[in-house]
Amino acid sequence: MIVDRLTGKAVFITGSTGFLGTALVEKLLRTIPGCQLYLLIRPGRTTNAENRVQKELLKNDCFDLLREQFKDRFDEEISARIHPVSGDVVSDGLNLHPSDRKLLSECDIIIHSAASVSFDSPLDQAIEVNLCGPRRVAEAVIDARNEFGITKPVHLIAISTAYVAGRRRGLSPELPLSDTPFSIELDWRSEVKAARSLRADIELKSRDPKTLEIFRKKAANELGAAGVPLLVVKQEKLRIQWIHDEMVRAGIARATSVGWPDAYAYTKALGEKALLEKQDQIPLTIVRPSIIESAMLEPRPGWIRGFRMAEPIIISYARGLLKEFPGVPEGVIDVIPVDMVAAAIVAVAAKGPRSSSPEIFQVASGSRNPLKYATLVNHVRTWFQEHPLYDSDGQPIMIPDWSFPGRGRVQAQLEKTSKFLQALEQATGMLPIRGEQASFIVDIEKKRQAVDNALGYVELYGTYAETDAIFQVDNLLSLYQSLDEQEKSHFAFDPALIHWETFIREIHLPSVVQHARVKTTPSKRPANSRVDRNLNLILSKERHLAVFDLENTIISSNVVDTYAWLASRRLPRFKKALFAMDLALQGPSLLALDRKDRGDFLRAFYRKYEGARPQRLEKDSQEFFNAYLLKKSFPAAIERVRRHRSLGHKTLLITGALDFVLEPLKPLFDDIICAELEIGDNGLYKGRSLAVPPTGEARASILASYAAENSLKLSESVAYADSTSDLPMLEAVGYPVCVNPEPKLATIARKRGWHIEQWDKAKGLPPIYLPIGRSM
């Protein structure tokens, strides 16, 4: 019956690249050989609809079964039945090309599955897609049919969600919301208007000087002395993020104020309402699934697309990050496998619209085959006890006990932890530490983010574990009963068919774990890990240039100890002690100057060389190199420079250090760009540098012109540096490497996936406490 009724039909589908949409397209292609599919695809910035179908839909492993079936004929078979249509659901008229409007008008069935499913979308985005989307699709179909004078039967199936019922308790029937006893009268048009003007308001507020000051402080805190251009970019990013966050907050606030848990359910509910106003002009059916999870059987058990609602929670729990998740043990978690939803939709399409009024089908398990929260938790717990995840040291992670706490308690606990970690992170971030110790701060930051994520889950999804609504599925069941036995096996959407233990333990969890790419074996590091891959890229023959910072990248030293060593080299013993004391006293003010402006700091030190004799400094520098610099060097760094050279890369050192100090290092690099002091008529140094010290942003531009002069591509180059003041240089190249990064840079590097090297001084040497010069 189903196959017969759909054979020869043209089906127009929106949202086909989504989780449910993918399953639906696959199901139709596989089970209804005689139908044609028209997929509405939003063209990407660089890709057209055709490409997106290839890349985002057909490449998915959902189609593996079909690939196997068709073998070499796959492309041919598929392209004969799938027709991408360029357009989007956020524009009136769907942004269709005139010829596509004709196509649309001739379709028999329209399935609207496009939605903004994220629970934390900005309010206006959720409104445009979820509220206005269904109505726009309906209008587009009606208009197109009028335009081309098409009168043959048509059927619009809109996918909604069972959670449009909102925070209601008890039975939730398969009826329009307005027909249920607890509906709230809301004018969807004014909701749309308010949401649109809200964005303008928030946009305006984001430009308020006070708000801008907050962004400036935050950017400075994150990037440190990275230079104006980078800070500016960061500030603007923060502002845009802030607007986004405000819109998300507004969505949740509005939704909860009118009885829905989040913007998703709220906009979906109003979307149904707006759509139903069109029921006289087009035959409608609404399908409301509950929480859609892994496929039970088709196209293969456990198939899932994207990281969905329950998965991050489950993984956080298995990693030991989320100690507790609120929920009532006897409460029902309404989960439904994706293949059941897809099968139900196909069956609804085959059945056709009800003539009297729009029919509603809920696809949910709660009333027919309830999964108790306690049962779910129990299965998850025992499964991870048997199949633990492993930490980076190859140790199995112990999973926490579950005590079914109330939401308030969990939230309060997480908030407290988050605040503590944030304070700790800020306090330690101010310490002058780097390298291994700095990675401790990165760990805190990681922990805090994990806690923040957990908090986010609790806020967003907490209500779903506490919902008391029971979704009725009478319409769904009578549809299922109307199928013959053979159809029942091909379109098995009766929720009673789910065996929860098997589904959770053998289908869903293995799939989740596989998708999360977490460690499930005790090996210390997965073979060919990201770190190794990064290093291979950095040391590939393809690279053009390797540029190095000096201080704390190659040598654990700075202009201060250079000056101190050279200045004290020829002092008598007792004066050396006085000199050391004096320098120690100046320490704090020097550090402050360095933090404020690197250029000024360097100039202050260049001035100290005023009146020095070049020949003598050159000689002493040679000794300084052997007695001090080499001992404080990172042998691995020197080896790396040499490795780059042997690979045929050009090597360049850019530093604010002075040329005579660097003389002994010259043979290591192809080129050195450094500071040079002016020499006066008397043949003595003048204490002024010849050019602007190469620091901060200056380095990036020096690097750019060096690369241009030598016809080297920066995108093919590697840069090594240790501090956020080097960010412009690191960002300028294709392969940035952070060496013993200070905390801020370590955090940035981790976020951006930059390669990090922890290079150490040679072990076994006596520690050097004071940079006081003496002969070897």
Added chain:
Amino acid sequence: MSPRPGFILDVDKSTPPVLFWHGEGFRMEKLPTGSRVVYPPEALPPLKDPLGAIVNALENPVGESDPLSSLLFADMRLTIAFDDLSLPLPSMESPDIRQLVIEQILDLAASKGVDDVVLVAALALHRRMTESELRHILGDRIYDSFAKMGRLTQHDAEDPSNMIHLGLTDKGEDVEINKRAATSDLLIYVNVNLVSMDGGHKSVATGLASYKSLRHHHNVKTMVHSKSFMDRDKSQLHSSNWRMGRLIKEAGVKIFQIETTLNTNTFPESFSFLQKREWEWNLRDRASFVGASTALQKSPPWLSRKVLHTIRSPYQLTGITAGEVEAVHDITIQNVYKQQLVEVHGQTDILTMGLPYIGPYNVNSIMNPILVYCLGLGYFFNMYRGMPLVRKGGVLILSHPTRREFDPTFHPSYIDFYDNVLADTTDPLEIESKYENSFATDPWYIHLYRTGHAYHGVHPFYMWYWGAHALDHLGGVIILGGDPKTVHRLGFMSASTMPDALEMAQSVVGPDPSLTHLHSPPLLMADVK
């Protein structure tokens, strides 16, 4: 009372634990009953009047040579070459014997009106010495009057303008040495013949040579066939040097060789227990042992090292001979043997030895893992005459902490050798063919060798070749107390206790093995019959 000769102790139940050097510290190990401990002879009595002996040697040369005073004349070019600080070990108390000899030569030269005198430290591919090290060897008077005038030089094997190619030996070996030395009217070489491999033609042919010349004998093939390189007549290393030495002579380079030998009075009073046999330790020795070993154990390695490297040896002169190279060296070798040889009957299955904190290449520096390897398998293993103390296929147990520590100023190429070469292979032949050339010709290492204080880039390879004969001969090497990861990188096994080490050794040599311990310090050489 004349000094007692070397002594073989058969270990029985009442034998106290035996002292092992263990890097910057000691271990006391109870050896199994039936083991042998080879104790060195006691220090020979010194020459009563060292200064008189120097004067006497210079005026009464051996072999075909005129007295030094008759070889000196005004307007001549005189070059005095001397051994660097790799000898003796540890450095001796001031005045160093080289200072005494050179002062005597300079006085003589001054009285003959010789103005053009240059001192050359015979570094070969060793690191340049620092000012304080040169001052220690030569004394302030010589240093101050020569250094400022540029007349105190250190041999630079990578300075083409200061090298001269003298020809090929009949075996086709390049002889390229220091130009100033080769073109002087007289080249005086002042050596310290600490062990039997030093001196003779090796002084000039190696000490003043270039890489091009050295590679003819510093290679795996030669080293495997030097059994041992401490026994000149059985050492291909020395045959090659002798061929080169003769060619140098034929090329007209006039050499006046001065060789000195020292007794084994190696450690000062506070460490006198190191010079004695354990059962003869008196109360003071015990107290100073406990004090020293506890202090060293409690200190971080760098501090222990610093303390130990300040030790200056109260070495005393036992002989000085001057004149024609070969004649001089024959006498010198006899002097060395007289001090160091101990007769041992039969080989052993397992040979144990403790490795000290110092070797020829880490004076004032760190004994890195490659130097540990070289000291054990190169130097100590080869301290034999006749046949190796350990049988073919036997096991060598070395005691040393073997940490992954390197001095980046002195041993830069060692770090890369350890990280890159040894990570690939430990086979000397493969290392030689695959990596030697790139290290030897590396411009960065050459730069550091010439302007800094770094050993030449090729030097770690020589260390590895030094052990090639032992590697070829032994069935296994175990480093007792060595850092497992580092020891593994060297290609050996590590054991944390002596019983563990012995058990591991038995899996190689079989049950009920014989064991011999080479008890050092001081230095000794086994005459295996």
